[in-house]
Amino acid sequence: MGSKTRKIKPLQSRDCNNCNAGAKLSPRNTGHTVIEFEEVSYGYSGTGPLLSDINLKLAPGSFHFLTGPSGAGKTTLIKLCYGALVPTQGRVTLFDQDVRQMTRDDVAHTRRKIGVVHQDVQFLDHLPVHENVALPLTVSGKTTEVSDLSDLMEWVGLTGQMEALPPALSGGERQRAALARAVIMSPDVILADEPTGNVDWDMSQRLLKLLIELNRMGKTVLIATHDMNLIRAAKAQVQARVLRISDHRVQLAGADL
Amino acid sequence: MRRRFSSLVSRDTQADRVVPPTGFTARLTVFASGAMAFLAVFALALSLATGRLADQWSDALAQSATIRVSAPDGQVDQQVLTVMEVLQTTPGIKDARVLTDSEQRDLLEPWFGPDLPIETLPVPRLIEVIEEGEGYDPEGLRQRLAGEAPGAILDDHARWREPLVRAADRLRGLGVVSILLITLTMAAMITLAANAALAANAQVIHVLRLVGARDRYIAGAFVRRFTLRAFSGAAFGVIAGVLAILFLPSADVGGGFLTGLGFRGWHWILPLAIPPLAGLVAFLATRHAANTTLRELT
Ligand SMILES: Nc1ncnc2c1ncn2[C@@H]1O[C@H](COP(=O)(O)OP(=O)(O)OP(=O)(O)O)[C@@H](O)[C@H]1O
Ligand SMILES: [Mg+2]
Numbered sequence: 087m088g089s090k091t092r093k094i095k096p097l098q099s100r101d102c103n104n105c106n107a108g109a110k111l112s113p114r115n116t117g118h119t120v121i122e123f124e125e126v127s128y129g130y131s132g133t134g135p136l137l138s139d140i141n142l143k144l145a146p147g148s149f150h151f152l153t154g155p156s157g158a159g160k161t162t163l164i165k166l167c168y169g170a171l172v173p174t175q176g177r178v179t180l181f182d183q184d185v186r187q188m189t190r191d192d193v194a195h196t197r198r199k200i201g202v203v204h205q206d207v208q209f210l211d212h213l214p215v216h217e218n219v220a221l222p223l224t225v226s227g228k229t230t231e232v233s234d235l236s237d238l239m240e241w242v243g244l245t246g247q248m249e250a251l252p253p254a255l256s257g258g259e260r261q262r263a264a265l266a267r268a269v270i271m272s273p274d275v276i277l278a279d280e281p282t283g284n285v286d287w288d289m290s291q292r293l294l295k296l297l298i299e300l301n302r303m304g305k306t307v308l309i310a311t312h313d314m315n316l317i318r319a320a321k322a323q324v325q326a327r328v329l330r331i332s333d334h335r336v337q338l339a340g341a342d343l
Numbered sequence: 344m345r346r347r348f349s350s351l352v353s354r355d356t357q358a359d360r361v362v363p364p365t366g367f368t369a370r371l372t373v374f375a376s377g378a379m380a381f382l383a384v385f386a387l388a389l390s391l392a393t394g395r396l397a398d399q400w401s402d403a404l405a406q407s408a409t410i411r412v413s414a415p416d417g418q419v420d421q422q423v424l425t426v427m428e429v430l431q432t433t434p435g436i437k438d439a440r441v442l443t444d445s446e447q448r449d450l451l452e453p454w455f456g457p458d459l460p461i462e463t464l465p466v467p468r469l470i471e472v473i474e475e476g477e478g479y480d481p482e483g484l485r486q487r488l489a490g491e492a493p494g495a496i497l498d499d500h501a502r503w504r505e506p507l508v509r510a511a512d513r514l515r516g517l518g519v520v521s522i523l524l525i526t527l528t529m530a531a532m533i534t535l536a537a538n539a540a541l542a543a544n545a546q547v548i549h550v551l552r553l554v555g556a557r558d559r560y561i562a563g564a565f566v567r568r569f570t571l572r573a574f575s576g577a578a579f580g581v582i583a584g585v586l587a588i589l590f591l592p593s594a595d596v597g598g599g600f601l602t603g604l605g606f607r608g609w610h611w612i613l614p615l616a617i618p619p620l621a622g623l624v625a626f627l628a629t630r631h632a633a634n635t636t637l638r639e640l641t
Pocket of ligand 2: 160161162205279
């Protein structure tokens with residue numbers, strides 16, 4: 087793992103916003119929140135409210151876990167965080183922009199600043215893994231330095247699978263490819279929905295390490311999981327807060343975890 | 344080779360790669376576009392040929408009325424004057440002119456040779472009548488002439504062509520309507536094909552949205568494809584259509600309408616407009632289909 091840590095450097099230098107973000111104690115935008123929920127409620131049409139009266143602030147450089155029983159609404163909350171869903175009540179603000187006022191292009195641009203590892207990881211199955219990982223750059227009209235890309239692939243341990251097509255990847259490899267795709271734009275925020283859902287303990291530790299590394303570079307990280315062992319392992323390494331969804335609301339979990 | 348051709352047309356081949364290739368439907372689109380262009384060439388040729396015919400015939404119509412005045416010696420000049428007065432007060436007549444002796448001699452020369460002593464012969468005088476607007480009422484004029492100048496006979500033999508001119512005009516209109524219908528069919532067909540492609544690639548579009556692609560980028564990948572297919576298909580169709588017209592039997596054999604079905608002079612350039620037009624139709628239809636589909640996604 088130690089050798090992999092250094093390989094993250096090209097990511098850092100890709101975008102000058104991050105040149106000074108390496109100093110984790112003074113993340114930029116201090117005083118602002120990257121994602122803010124005010125009195126937010128959400129319910130899918132035809133059902134009652136799934137989430138209600140949620141107040142939440144993710145400060146730059148913070149590390150959060152989101153937990154709660156299956157079906158509590160973790161994925162739903164994450165979708166609210168990147169503009170895939172619009173709250174039925176209240177206000178979600180992403181980078182000081184009200185989601186409800188955003189145009190479709192604004193949403194697209196915001197997604198370049200928010201890297202998401204989806205619970206159901208989806209790729210373009212006709213393109214090899216390395217092109218899928220570079221997809222966020224491609225769609226925003228940027229080109230990839232081949233060396234940057236291979237460093238990133240090495241960082242997530244997928245050097246051998248660069249040319250493979252996504253359907254040929256194992257569950258854990260898909261998760262890591264998704265993480266690589268989520269960070270290639272050097273986003274300010276990383277949302278990971280059950281990033282360790284498909285993998286064994288060792289692999290989940292490895293993925294966690296990658297996320298902690300990103301947080302040390304100044305990125306805001308939110309991980310949805312119901313794996314308490316993972317949360318405990320993380321708390322030993324990083325200052326993480328745990329949010330729990332119960333009874334439609336989000337609460338800050340105490341030290342009992 | 345294909346990649347190079349498409350990179351000529353679009354700057355962004357990478358963007359086209361994000362949508363998986365579809366061999367069979369692509370060929371169908373090219374084929375249908377080619378067939379439509381082939382038909383459009385004929386509709387265009389028909390429209391232009393009938394247009395030419397209508398113009399020729401109506402020119403002939405406008406110039407072809409003459410009045411022949413033949414009367415016993417001494418009365419001719421008097422009757423010519425009377426006819427001219429009648430014509431001046433007939434609505435629908437722009438001008439009337441007595442042909443001079445030398446003009447009459449020119450007319451008769453093919454039959455009687457150049458030395459015809461026209462002054463001494465009882466040759467009728469000819470008056471050329473030029474219509475204006477809707478033209479005059481030939482029956483009314485005939486009756487007035489019979490009353491006032493019995494030696495004058497109105498000859499409007501070209502009038503029988505009038506219904507033909509109307510038919511030719513109608514055919515020209517039908518040609519234009521056909522081109523319009525072909526264009527709309529093309530738009531409908533491309534819309535169907537584009538919608539099918541968008542539906543088949545719903546998953547791809549979803550992933551692209553998730554990684555921050557703007558609608559214009561996603562739509563562009565589809566739009567470029569269909570524009571290119573429609574354009575290249577139409578280019579083949581136009582080449583085939585123009586060749587078919589070039590090899591129609593030659594126009595001098597028998598003359599007539601069928602052999603006149605072709606392009607004349609600069610009209611040969613017109614079919615060249617079909618492929619860009621097909622491309623434009625495909626561009627607009629695909630963009631509309633893509634924007635409609637994309638607006639429904641998050
Ligand atoms: N598109 C949808 N339409 C209607 N209901 C939905 C939709 N998506 C999710 N739900 C419902 O909303 C509830 C919360 O779903 P969500 O995916 O947010 O839960 P979760 O906390 O992520 O669960 P898990 O831990 O199993 O991933 C579930 O009961 C689910 O059935
Ligand atoms: Mg979930």
